[in-house]
Every structure is written in C-alpha cells, then in structure tokens.
Amino acid sequence: MDRMSVTEIFNGIPLPGHLHTPESLQYAQDFQFKEGDILIVTYPKSGTTWMQEILTLIYSQGDTEIAMTVPNWERAPWLEHTYFKDTLKEGEGPRILTTHLPSNVLAPALQNSKAKVIYLARNPKDVAVSFYYFHKMAKFLPDFNTFSEFLDRFLEGKVHYGSWFDHVKGWYRQRNNLDFLYITYEDLKKDLRRSIKKVCRFLGCPMYSKEVDKVEHHCRFPEMSQNMMVNYMLIPNEILDHDQSKFMRKGIVGDWRQHMTPEQSDAFDKIFQEKMSGCNLQFLWSLD
Ligand code: PPS
Numbered sequence: 001m002d003r004m005s006v007t008e009i010f011n012g013i014p015l016p017g018h019l020h021t022p023e024s025l026q027y028a029q030d031f032q033f034k035e036g037d038i039l040i041v042t043y044p045k046s047g048t049t050w051m052q053e054i055l056t057l058i059y060s061q062g063d064t065e066i067a068m069t070v071p072n073w074e075r076a077p078w079l080e081h082t083y084f085k086d087t088l089k090e091g092e093g094p095r096i097l098t099t100h101l102p103s104n105v106l107a108p109a110l111q112n113s114k115a116k117v118i119y120l121a122r123n124p125k126d127v128a129v130s131f132y133y134f135h136k137m138a139k140f141l142p143d144f145n146t147f148s149e150f151l152d153r154f155l156e157g158k159v160h161y162g163s164w165f166d167h168v169k170g171w172y173r174q175r176n177n178l179d180f181l182y183i184t185y186e187d188l189k190k191d192l193r194r195s196i197k198k199v200c201r202f203l204g205c206p207m208y209s210k211e212v213d214k215v216e217h218h219c220r221f222p223e224m225s226q227n228m229m230v231n232y233m234l235i236p237n238e239i240l241d242h243d244q245s246k247f248m249r250k251g252i253v254g255d256w257r258q259h260m261t262p263e264q265s266d267a268f269d270k271i272f273q274e275k276m277s278g279c280n281l282q283f284l285w286s287l288d
Contacts, residue, residue: 004140004239011105013162018140018239019081028080029105033113036094038203040076043167044100045130046122047185049230049247052076053219054188054196055096055118058205062214072230079106100161103170110178116203117178119171122185123283124164125256125268128154132259133245139238147259155271165275172281186284189253192216221251254286 006017010025033039038055042048052072060066066075076096077087088095099106110117132150135141141160144150150159157163175182181202188195193216200207207215217223225231225248232240232247240247260268 007160011102013102014160015080016138016140016160019078021082024082024084025080027085028099028101029109031079031106031109033109033115034095035114037113037115038094038096039079039106039110039115039117040096040098041106041117041119041171042098042100043121043127043164044161045127045134047120047188048098048100050185050188050219050224051118051120052096052098053224053227053230054199054215055203057215057218058196058200058203058207059093059096061207062211062218064214064218067218068227068229070229071234100167102162102167103174107174107177110174114179116181117171117174118181118183118199118202119168119175120183120185121168121281121283123253123256123285124168124272125260125265125285126185126253127164128268129256129259130249131159133249134247136244137241137247139241148264151260151264151268155268163275165272168281169276169279172279184283186253190284192219221248224248225251253284257286 003017008015008017008020008022008025010020015025040048040051040055042051049072052075053067056067056072056075057064073081073083074087076098077084079097079099080101128151129147131154132144132147135144135150144153153159154164157166161167172182174180181199183195183198193212196212196215196219200212225246228234230248233242237243256265
C-alpha cells in the first residue's frame, strides 16, 4: 500500500505520507477559497465526520440520499489530502471542505476570502483516547505499545498532526479575523438539535422543523455507525484494521475516565493549565 510508513514534515508537523505529499500540502497552502466555501477545521478525532454529516444533511434539507451514497471524503474532502484536487467538484451549492492543518498555514488565505470556518473542538482527554485507538487501527500511523506511552507523546505535542494545544489556540486566535463558528463535540452531544440550529444560523441556511428532525435523527451515533459512507468500513483492513478498533468506536463524552489513572489525569490537568493559560476556552470534561 502507498507510502504507509512515510512521514511528511510540514511546518514542523509530522503528517502521514499515505495521505499527504509535499505537492498536496503546497496545494492546500495555496488554495483560493471563495465566497460560499465552508471549511470544517478540527484536530483529529474531534468529531470531524459528525460535522461533515451534519453539513451534508443541512444542505440537502434532511434528504439522506447523498449521505447514504457518497463517502464523506468525497463530499467534504480534506484540502491537504493527495486526492483533493481530483475530488473537488464545482457543482451547485457551497463547497464543503475539511482540514486538520494549523491556522498559520490557512488563515492568510482565509482572511482574504469570504469563506466560513467551523472550528469543532473536543475535550483533549477524549481526543487522546480516541486517537490512541485510531493509531491501533490506522496502518499509516506509528504503533504505540501502551496508552501511557501514547499519552506522553500527545502531551508533548509530538504525535502526528502536532500539538492539540497549538491547534486549538491557533485557530481560536483567528476567531475575530474570520467568519468563524466555534463549537464543541460536547455541545453536539449535549443537545444535537440546538447545535444543528446554531450551525444553520451561522450558515444562513434556515430549515423547517421537520427537516431538522431528519438531520438530527440521521446524525445520531447509532445511525451514523451503520452508514457505510461515514463509518470507514469501505477502507480495507490493510489500511484501517477494523479488527483492532472501529472508526465509530464509542461516540461518548468522558471515556477518558475509563483509560486514565488519577495520576495521568492530574498530570494532564497541569499541562492543560500551563498550555492554555491566557486562553479562555472552557471544556466539558464529562456530561454528568
Ligand atoms: S477523524 O479521523 O479525525 O476524521 O475522526 P473524527 O471524525 O474527527 O472523530 C472520530 C470520533 O468521533 C466520533 N463520532 C461520533 N460521536 C458521537 N456521535 C456521532 N454521530 C459521531 N460520529 C463520529 C467517533 O465515534 C470517534 O470518537 P470515539 O471516541 O473514538 O468513539
């Protein structure tokens, strides 16, 4: 399989060579956004696929046909991925784009455009757990023997895709320079309907209550985990080993409690306080 063990370093950040090349990264950096574009921005495992599905259904007024027939990476492609250039379609309706890249790479181009940016963040403790399981299944990411080993690297910001802290802080700093919506995975979990309506308002895309019903129903975890167009079961085991973990794994808030010792959690909190000092972002560590 292509470039499975290659790591691309871009702006000091390691990225899987299976999905990124110097050319694809340059293309992303030079990309010309235009009015009407919607860019979903996330650090990995923050609910990217969930937001891709929500936006797809908002723009289809709750009609599930596209969501059930076109894979998420085709309908909301990642700017930086190798296939992006060939996937981007200039059809009707807005272009829904996705990225995990840091703000310093994309903010200059975004500031000169009228694109809308949705930044979706997730409690980093749950991100770390979800990312650890993703490393188990993704053959294009390094192996870690234990969660503890992975957590150390995550807190040092030395995993693929770089530091969670830098990612969220960098993008949050851009909030007044861009047409920007900040929303969290925990918001979606707590009140999906309210969150869908919030996204609709941001997009200037009004919906009837019956249409919101359909979006809400289709974007629930049980429904999405059965949808082959978003659960990544289309990707063969040589790339994503579905026997190791599922992409739609648990879909809950607070799973970190099942994985971190009290000492690990305390150490995490300490680093969180240090790195996030001066940044007024709040995270829900659990929903109870
Ligand atoms: S990726 O690889 O960066 O695109 O992954 P991403 O989509 O950002 O994150 C995957 C996690 O999101 C969970 N997910 C959901 N949770 C609740 N409800 C819905 N509908 C939903 N869809 C995706 C998915 O299960 C992964 O989280 P974990 O904690 O591993 O279950």
